[in-house]
Amino acid sequence: MIASRVAARFQCRKNAILPRVRHLHDLQKHPQSRFLQVSEEVRDAVATGRPVVALETTIYTHGFPYPENVALAQLLESVVRENGGVPATIGILGGVARVGMSPDEIVELASTVENKSAIKVSRRDLGYICGMGMSGRKIHGGTTISGTMILSELAGIRIFGTGGLGGVHRGGENTMDISADLTELGRTPVTVISSGSKSFLDIPRTLEYLETEGVCVATFADGREGPVDYPAFYSRDSGIRSPKVIQNEAEAAAIVYAQSHLPVRSGLLFANPVPAESSFAKPEMDRIVAEAVRLAEVEGYTGSDNTPFVLAKIKELSGGKSVIANRALIESNIKRATRVAVELAKLENGDRSVKAGITPSSKDHSEPSAPKRSDSEPTVSPPPQSHPHKGADLVIAGSLAIDLSCDYAPFTRDTNNDAPVPHTSNPAKIEQSLGGVGHNVALAAKYIGSDVLFCSVVADDLSGRAALSSLEAESLDKKGVQVLPPSSGTRTAQYVAINDTKKDLVFAMADMGIVELSEKALNFDQVWEPMMAAEKPRWVVVDANWRPEVISKWISVARQHGARVAFEPVSNAKSRRLFQRDPASGADAPIGPASTVPNNAVSLACPNRYELSTMYMAAREALLFESPSWWTAIDAMGLSPTGSREKLVMATSSKLVDEGLPQQSIQLLPFIPCIITKLGGAGALLTQLLPRNDPRLTDPDCAPYILSRTSSADVSFGGVYMRLFPPAAVLAAEEVVSVNGAGDTLLGVLVAGLAKDSSLRVEHVLPLAQEASRRTLMSAGGVSQDLEGLVGKWKALGQ
Secondary structure (H helix, E strand, C coil), rough: CCCCCCCCCCCCCCCCCCCHHHHHHHHHCCCCHHEEEEHHHHHHHHCCCCCCCEEEEEEHCCCCCHHHHHHHHHHHHHHHHHCCCCCEEEEEEEEEEECCCCCCHHHHHHHHHHCCCCEEEHHHHHHHHHHHHHHHHCCCCEEEEHHHHHHHHHHHHCCEEECCCCCCCCCCHHHCCECCCHHHHHHCCCEEECCCECCCCCCHHHHHHHHHHHCCCEEEECCCCCCEEEEEEEEECCCCEEEEEEEEHHHHHHHHHHHCCCCCCCCCCECCCCCCCCCCCCCHHHHHHHHHHHHHHHHCCCCCHHHHHHHHHHHHHCCCCCHHHHHHHHHHHHHHHHHHHHHHHHHHHCCCHHHHHCCCCCCCCCCCCCCCCCCCCCCCCCCCCCCCCCCCCCCEEECCCEEEEEECCCCCCCCCCCCCCCCCCCCCCEEEECCCCCHHHHHHHHCCCCCEEEEEEEEHHHHHHHHHHHHHCCCCCCCCEEEEEEHHHHCCCCCEEEEEECCCCEEEEEECHHHCCCCCCCCCHHHHHHHHHCCCCEHHHEEEEHHHHHHHHHHHHHHHCCCCEEEEEHHHHHHHHHHCCCCCCCCCCCCCCCCCCCEECEECCCCHHHHHHHHHHHHHHHHHHHHHHHHHHHHHHHHCCCCCHHEEEEHHCHHHHHHCCHHHHHHCCCCCCCCEEEEEHEEEEEEEEECCCHHHHHHHHHHEEEEEEECCCCCCCCEEEEEEEEECCCCCCCHCCCCCHHHHHHHHHHHHHHCCCCCCHHHHHHHHHHHHHHHHCCCCCCCCCHHHHHHHHHHHHHC
């Protein structure tokens, strides 16, 4: 029957970065949280932006016999994991809704098939079954599409893979026998991927009903061209054209993403046709269905009893072939759903910086943030130099660019239009400065008093000559900057920012092609490798503007000459390069499965919160979290792979844990043993593996920051340290002159301090680095020359 509409709806979080996490968080503060339990794995995956796929359970309680249903459950969960997602099997045990069921819980629910004690749980049944559980009647239930959608939405899950959708039953115009699945799609923003509607339903009326409910229905073309049919479960064709056609998972994800950013509360239905090799020809299935429906009418099976009876008769009349098709289409749907979830996660994670007002550029225009650590890390592969050091303390390998800032300056100020007018010329104030992430880091380190060698590349053109002239004016040694001849066909890197009257970025353009050249085109072995051998720096900072092949080369040469490596992610998109193969040469990624402590390639990374999430996703997509060496390190930490929520909240905050930042940093630690996440106005989060016998492991003052200690002899570290550092100062909006270079300044000062004295810890250098970042925020252009006023404090570090 048509499910009655419920007036009260849960308020959806408007912030599209984590649209469901806070919803779940608020729900669980409420007394009704006793009725809903979300597994730690699912909670963490939702918080960290990993792809999650919801799975229903009526298929186990009312569709397959025991123990075949258990085997099917295991298969479907493994399909999700193999395709890069996290499975969230949803059901009711003893009156408590479970999102993300353990294997034992699935067995307990599936075994109810033998005594038929579980009920089907749709929207109308949730209050009943949970209320009965509270009063002492512990009932189990398998969730239908409707019930699964509601619980998915509460837990923040966007994608749901299932078998076949319910619909309008034949004769439904008289009986009003319409599945609650349809009305649920009209009011719950969850995307359902199924093999269309069950073929014994009235498919034309089902599609009409969905249209009335405002549900977008689209069918995967699956290699076909032109219009395609909406599938009929066992058959790829129904004789009814699909309202919309989509080509692939990326298009599907784009639709989900777009709808989530619009004031639309309905769900989406994507139909995935049954695999061709397992499908029935439409005429054959039509005959079987007609007979099954006739028998149901004769024997009086209506309402909720109709579907199980008809399915049983279809199985009988098809000689069991329908069961084979059913298994094939379910597995195909779950695989398709997972791939859509993966594509959606890429869109959402890749867009986080834009949502926060952080834009890609030739330099990291990110929020000011946190420190970095090179402390006493025995986990860093090359140990600190023990011999007297005569060369540069620090080598910065990164981008050098001409920055143009174009501030809209209308002739008459119109408070209703602060932005430049598109498609025409606009009056502006245009200023030119020297920028680039590598340049800014080097300049900050130089201003604070460090001996710096800056390595970059420009072309022999007007911009290149201007850049070299500016380096001389800044007293930065330009011997590490290559000048490529006109025959190379390259241009000096440039970044152009178009700002409104408030100096907020409208859009930007970056030409960084020169930094994307190959190792060979950059003459690495002839130019920079000899310099590294001569200087023997203690630290090398590598920014992500280089292509992966060149990042790997910088890391290799740094380690060869006894230096530690700090990584500056630059932007969301470029931060992935640490874990990606070089697309042009096919060279291995800078960090691979075996690059775990003590054989880590990178000692320290300083991402902002969005770059951290992107790096985490990139490492996961590269299957780094499947490597035996990663598991050895994670197991030795004495934490679950996602950490303990209570410990993480105590060390940081519930907000950060709900966002997933501590969990992400912990999982990256085996590859990067010191991670400082820049949090803007919230300060900086330090996550680090401590060496064995590090005094902080036994220091009572450090106890609040020690997440775990390890006694394992198989690893080179002694524990996990996590500490949230507040910002140096909270600036009013009018005090911030420019965000350009604030994060770069922090990194430059921090690594300069660590390179100055290998016994220094991040805690020793961080306050100075944050103060330096504050000064840059309050200065026009890039790095503030006011940093020179901190030289005395920098020299006093460690004394």
